[in-house]
Amino acid sequence: MNNTKTSDLPLFGAETETSEIKTTDRRKMREPFGRIDSDELLREKLLPHCRLKSGEKWVDPVSGHIVGVADVVDKNQVGKIIDNFRPTLCVADPPYNVIVGARNTKALSQLSMKDYDEFTKAWLDTVLSSMGENSSFYVWFGADMKNGMHPIPEFCIEMRRRKEWVARNWITVRNQRGYGTQKNWMWVRQELLYYIKGDVSFNIEAEYTDIPKILRGYHKVVGGKRTENLERSKSDTIRAGNVWVDIQQVFYRLKENVPGCYAQKPFKSIERIVRAGSNHGDYVLDPFSHSGTTLVACEALKRRCIAFDIDPIFAEISIRRLERLRSTGLLGWQCENPFPEIS
Numbered sequence: 001m002n003n004t005k006t007s008d009l010p011l012f013g014a015e016t017e018t019s020e021i022k023t024t025d026r027r028k029m030r031e032p033f034g035r036i037d038s039d040e041l042l043r044e045k046l047l048p049h050c051r052l053k054s055g056e057k058w059v060d061p062v063s064g065h066i067v068g069v070a071d072v073v074d075k076n077q078v079g080k081i082i083d084n085f086r087p088t089l090c091v092a093d094p095p096y097n098v099i100v101g102a103r104n105t106k107a108l109s110q111l112s113m114k115d116y117d118e119f120t121k122a123w124l125d126t127v128l129s130s131m132g133e134n135s136s137f138y139v140w141f142g143a144d145m146k147n148g149m150h151p152i153p154e155f156c157i158e159m160r161r162r163k164e165w166v167a168r169n170w171i172t173v174r175n176q177r178g179y180g181t182q183k184n185w186m187w188v189r190q191e192l193l194y195y196i197k198g199d200v201s202f203n204i205e206a207e208y209t210d211i212p213k214i215l216r217g218y219h220k221v222v223g224g225k226r227t228e229n230l231e232r233s234k235s236d237t238i239r240a241g242n243v244w245v246d247i248q249q250v251f252y253r254l255k256e257n258v259p260g261c262y263a264q265k266p267f268k269s270i271e272r273i274v275r276a277g278s279n280h281g282d283y284v285l286d287p288f289s290h291s292g293t294t295l296v297a298c299e300a301l302k303r304r305c306i307a308f309d310i311d312p313i314f315a316e317i318s319i320r321r322l323e324r325l326r327s328t329g330l331l332g333w334q335c336e337n338p339f340p341e342i343s
């Protein structure tokens with residue numbers, strides 16, 4: 001539900017970017033195709049242009065990133081991709097178990113709650129067992145109101161059983177645009193849970209936003225001089241804290257947009273996680289790569305990424321996004337076609 005790009009959201013008459021843009025303007029800026037996962041004809045055209053098949057991996061000759069095609073619950077496939085590397089940070093963005101845009105597809109389907117919880121346990125087993133001794137683990141979630149906020153409570157209880165992993169924080173990302181009705185609070189949130197194992201580093205500079213501090217209101221006398229709280233601050237800008245309000249959701253007008261990717265996370269959010277939770281040269285794992293946001297954040301920050309996706313088309317898009325970043329400095333395609341060979 002909440003990991004959808006705005007172009008995929010149903011319009012409930014709420015505050016949405018799409019409703020603000022004139023139709024003629026939208027026509028000029030059209031994505032070359034819709035959701036890749038659910039359009040079988042499009043998939044047939046794209047698959048021959050994908051360099052990896054299920055179980056295969058690509059090793060980046062420039063920075064040593066690894067991109068693979070694997071089912072996250074298949075220990076064998078995942079083991080081959082991760083090899084003996086021990087990532088110290090994992091950024092996981094699994095399907096949220098909600099039907100997006102009324103399309104139930106293999107990669108983004110709605111399972112029964114029980115089956116989804118089994119899937120969660122299985123991928124936690126493969127992913128967490130491959131992490132280094134001292135590691136951080138971030139996982140994105142949405143809550144399904146129709147099913148008692150599933151899967152967040154179940155996930156938290158499952159993690160509580162894994163004693164070596166300690167809950168460290170619960171971050172909420174406040175989307176700028178949301179959706180809802182006139183009878184309920186508008187849904188504008190995404191959840192990001194943060195766990196650690198062992199002794200991990202946290203790079204505090206990653207937390208500072210560009211938002212200036214504006215609230216005065218109290219003072220202290222220092223050395224006989226009255227000083228306002230703002231004068232005594234370590235920084236002029238506020239820390240992100242665990243409610244992030246400075247992240248723009250991805251939609252087709254943004255330069256970082258990757259057409260066909262229905263659940264792309266904003267670069268700024270993943271960059272913040274990677275910056276805070278890892279250091280130069282570290283291995284960072286993303287078991288649900290999709291548009292390759294973690295991969296390009298790792299490239300920008302000089303970390304090494306191990307990213308995989310069950311879908312060879314998303315693995316290919318991830319590699320192409322890295323190559324595009326290197327050749328053009330751009331983070332995405334906006335409305336250009338990532339597969340020019342089929343246009």
Ligand SMILES: C[S@@+](CC[C@H](N)C(=O)[O-])C[C@H]1O[C@@H](n2cnc3c(N)ncnc32)[C@H](O)[C@@H]1O
Binds near residue numbers: 073093094107289293
């Ligand atoms: C929510 S998206 C991840 C979005 C990503 N963070 C980004 O910024 O582009 C989830 C991805 O998980 C992939 N996926 C679904 N089931 C999977 C599985 N069993 N193993 C690996 N990947 C899977 C889907 O194909 C989809 O691309």
